[in-house]
Amino acid sequence: MRIKGLMGLAARIGHPSRGEKKWLASRLEGEDCTAKAFIEDLRQRPLFDLMSSDIPSELHGAVPEADFPALRARMGALLDLTLALGGRAELAEFTLDGEVRCFLWEGKKRALPVRHEDPRVKTDFLLLQRNCREAVLEYTPPRTEGLLCSCGASVEPTAVTCARCARDFTVPIGVAARPEDPERLRPLRIRIMELKFPLPKHDVFKANVYAPRNALEALLYDELLPKAGLTLMKPRELASRAALLSELGAWGRRHAFLAPEAAPGFVEGLRSILEQKPASARKCLERWAKDQGHLFQAFAAVEPGTPGWRAAAEVSGVPLHGEYQQEWVRQALDFLMRFSGARGELSSEFLEKLEKVAPDLLSAKERKRRAREVDVKALDTGEGFGEYLKRLTASVKSPAKAISAVLQAAGDPDDEDDSIPTVLKDTSRAAVEWLVDGRRPEVGDVEGDWLAGQFKAVQRAKSFPKVILERAEDARRHPAPFGLPGERTWDVQPARPSAADLKAVAACPECNRRVKPSRVFHVPALGKGTEGRTLRFYECERCDRAMLFARGEKLARARKAPVNAFTEYASPLLEEVQPPPGFVRWRFERFVTRQLQGTKPALQFGGRPVTESWREPVMGLRCRHASVSVRIHADNLDLQPAYGADFMMGGVCMTPGCKKPDVRTERDD
Numbered sequence: 001m002r003i004k005g006l007m008g009l010a011a012r013i014g015h016p017s018r019g020e021k022k023w024l025a026s027r028l029e030g031e032d033c034t035a036k037a038f039i040e041d042l043r044q045r046p047l048f049d050l051m052s053s054d055i056p057s058e059l060h061g062a063v064p065e066a067d068f069p070a071l072r073a074r075m076g077a078l079l080d081l082t083l084a085l086g087g088r089a090e091l092a093e094f095t096l097d098g099e100v101r102c103f104l105w106e107g108k109k110r111a112l113p114v115r116h117e118d119p120r121v122k123t124d125f126l127l128l129q130r131n132c133r134e135a136v137l138e139y140t141p142p143r144t145e146g147l148l149c150s151c152g153a154s155v156e157p158t159a160v161t162c163a164r165c166a167r168d169f170t171v172p173i174g175v176a177a178r179p180e181d182p183e184r185l186r187p188l189r190i191r192i193m194e195l196k197f198p199l200p201k202h203d204v205f206k207a208n209v210y211a212p213r214n215a216l217e218a219l220l221y222d223e224l225l226p227k228a229g230l231t232l233m234k235p236r237e238l239a240s241r242a243a244l245l246s247e248l249g250a251w252g253r254r255h256a257f258l259a260p261e262a263a264p265g266f267v268e269g270l271r272s273i274l275e276q277k278p279a280s281a282r283k284c285l286e287r288w289a290k291d292q293g294h295l296f297q298a299f300a301a302v303e304p305g306t307p308g309w310r311a312a313a314e315v316s317g318v319p320l321h322g323e324y325q326q327e328w329v330r331q332a333l334d335f336l337m338r339f340s341g342a343r344g345e346l347s348s349e350f351l352e353k354l355e356k357v358a359p360d361l362l363s364a365k366e367r368k369r370r371a372r373e374v375d376v377k378a379l380d381t382g383e384g385f386g387e388y389l390k391r392l393t394a395s396v397k398s399p400a401k402a403i404s405a406v407l408q409a410a411g412d413p414d415d416e417d418d419s420i421p422t423v424l425k426d427t428s429r430a431a432v433e434w435l436v437d438g439r440r441p442e443v444g445d446v447e448g449d450w451l452a453g454q455f456k457a458v459q460r461a462k463s464f465p466k467v468i469l470e471r472a473e474d475a476r477r478h479p480a481p482f483g484l485p486g487e488r489t490w491d492v493q494p495a496r497p498s499a500a501d502l503k504a505v506a507a508c509p510e511c512n513r514r515v516k517p518s519r520v521f522h523v524p525a526l527g528k529g530t531e532g533r534t535l536r537f538y539e540c541e542r543c544d545r546a547m548l549f550a551r552g553e554k555l556a557r558a559r560k561a562p563v564n565a566f567t568e569y570a571s572p573l574l575e576e577v578q579p580p581p582g583f584v585r586w587r588f589e590r591f592v593t594r595q596l597q598g599t600k601p602a603l604q605f606g607g608r609p610v611t612e613s614w615r616e617p618v619m620g621l622r623c624r625h626a627s628v629s630v631r632i633h634a635d636n637l638d639l640q641p642a643y644g645a646d647f648m649m650g651g652v653c654m655t656p657g658c659k660k661p662d663v664r665t666e667r668d669d
Helices: 020-025 035-044 068-084 125-138 182-194 215-227 235-254 266-274 278-300 307-316 323-340 348-357 364-381 385-394 399-410 422-437 448-460 466-477 499-503 585-595
Strands: 006-014 048-050 058-064 088-095 100-106 109-114 173-177 486-492 517-523 533-539 548-554 564-569 603-606 628-632 648-652 663-665
Touching: 006 068, 006 125, 020 035, 035 048, 035 068, 058 068, 058 125, 068 088, 068 100, 068 109, 088 125, 100 125, 173 215, 173 235, 173 307, 182 215, 235 266, 235 278, 235 307, 266 278, 266 323, 278 323, 278 348, 323 348, 348 364, 364 385, 364 422, 385 399, 385 448, 399 422, 399 448, 422 448, 422 466, 422 585, 486 517, 499 517, 517 603, 548 648, 548 663, 564 585
Parallel strands: none
Antiparallel strands: 006 058, 006 088, 048 058, 088 100, 100 109, 486 564, 486 603, 517 533, 533 548, 603 628, 628 648, 648 663
């Protein structure tokens, strides 16, 4: 039986390999729309099926006979455009239960009539015809006759407002709750796709807002959404929540506390204000509490994890704070209300902020609480420990006894007990070093000279704990490095590249591009039988820094500052050997660290072997001279990673008189 009143149209588009964006933006010849607009128009047709991508390669559907000539002409213009841009296309037009006529766009031929059996036709249009016929027979068109508003007035499907009750059919519909089983929403999704309504943001399974465009969509949503198990918000409630978020979010931007590109959220606004100087921040907070204090209680009741509030956030365009920030926001609101005269209890975080911005608003009880929290923080983290010691010594008659009590609480400085705060342990160890050689104490943010004066007062009062005096005596008997074997090493730091260095380009071993050096070193002679060298290390950005390679030459210029020469000792912590008598880990580690003179090692020559075979050259040098081993600390130099290690090995020719001194890394071929 012939399906009357409908014609079928199908096409396969072979897009050009390049120029998809140009294809979408191009205007169809003889038409008043672009290819993209035409594709979107087809998507809205209820019986047209397109791929979900922006650039569909296959489309087919049924259209009324009255619309067919115009649609066929526009489809031909679309395929003409495809051919002009270097693509190819196939088109078929058919009655839903009759003959299929095929056309080909290929090479220079446009709309060439061909039989369906022609080998040049790559598409099974008979299958597409059958799919169209089945879709038409299964399609249930939406009721458009007698469309009634909730007030009982008859409305046109495309109307946006009701003439009787003035209902706005484009008002967003908010979801208050979704069914526990998301599969209950699948029939709703199928029906929306059949009606060619746009899917909501996050699809129907996680959608918080449905945005109808006209009366037809709004009234059908009123019918379909509750049937699917969705609980809808009342429009007034959604508008009220969206207005609350908009007002709170826009306040900071309105008063220029937030940059135009910043997210207009409450959390972002508060943090931006707190980053200002205390005087400016206080003025802003007082004004905020005055202008919007009446909204804070409602904002504290926000439940960011519920669909209703997420819907309000989508409608208002103001990002909602996450559930993990819910308690923080409530504490922030109590903090803000303090600037309007409220006296709610504040968390430790906001009590600290209030002390910085408006210390006069703290009560006497809060000042005592804040002082206790500062002391606890100073002991736990070391932050503010210097001020803690000064407050402690000022609060007692005998400052020496106060420092002695701190040292007593620190316990044995040689003990590795992690339960003792690090800052107390550092204080006791600084006392030992001061007693041994008068070394200036180095403890967190404590002034060294002040602490040395306190130690002197404790010494005069003979109040040093017994364990501190014993450890100082042990340190005198067994000074670092405890008789451990060691070998001479030199650490050379990079120099600033000169104009000559930047001109010394080298070919990348991977791609042969010429690259400039990343780091330059001027290495002086390191003892007898060696000659100075200038070493340049290269990385190719085009190869994603895949290889570090180096080039060497005779010393180009002498260093102004001497290199750091020191002795590298065997570490019982790494060598798995028995520690020598009197060995103390923390004193050995501090001794080794101080040898580096406050800098991270860069290019380290000599020293102890890393492994038993390290002294053997990694590979022969091109100049055939003996190789001086070097450790390249790639991490410290911000060079390419050393494959999981802190450094990579290399070899340098430092033989006097060599005309072409070579330098290699362990990764060189």
